[in-house]
Amino acid sequence: MDVWKYLQQLSLPNHEELSYSFNSLRSSYNRIPIEKIKNLNDFDKAFDQGFPLFQKGQKLRKQGEIEQAIALYDRARSLGYDAPALYNEYSKAFRSLKQYADEILILEEAILRSSQEDKKASWQLRLEKAKELLNRSR
Numbered sequence: 001m002d003v004w005k006y007l008q009q010l011s012l013p014n015h016e017e018l019s020y021s022f023n024s025l026r027s028s029y030n031r032i033p034i035e036k037i038k039n040l041n042d043f044d045k046a047f048d049q050g051f052p053l054f055q056k057g058q059k060l061r062k063q064g065e066i067e068q069a070i071a072l073y074d075r076a077r078s079l080g081y082d083a084p085a086l087y088n089e090y091s092k093a094f095r096s097l098k099q100y101a102d103e104i105l106i107l108e109e110a111i112l113r114s115s116q117e118d119k120k121a122s123w124q125l126r127l128e129k130a131k132e133l134l135n136r137s138r
Contacts, residue, residue: 050081
């Protein structure tokens with residue numbers, strides 16, 4: 001699937017209407033680039049190593065320890081864990097901190113990495129909302 005064509009088919013706001021460029025967004029977190037993620041082609045190993053970190057992060061997020069949760073999500077991601085739940089949790093964490101640029105970046109990654117169309121559609125809706133919130137906050 002051509003991701004660019006897919007994204008063009010979605011009803012996104014005209015980029016000229018926005019007061020900034022999403023291409024210039026930078027994360028406030030030090031996530032490693034996708035190409036440096038371990039176990040990219042070994043789902044079982046990525047799951048075994050990353051899932052326990054994800055679970056700990058999920059518990060911390062629910063307890064209000066958002067930044068510690070994000071650090072654990074980053075570690076799980078760096079080990080190749082990329083279940084949809086990880087991106088959902090990342091998104092919730094960034095939204096609760098009002099770090100909309102980080103939410104946008106992680107949702108864009110989720111859409112690019114996932115093959116699940118239903119997840120992509122829900123992330124796209126959340127992405128549009130995050131872009132609106134970022135635009136309003138500037």
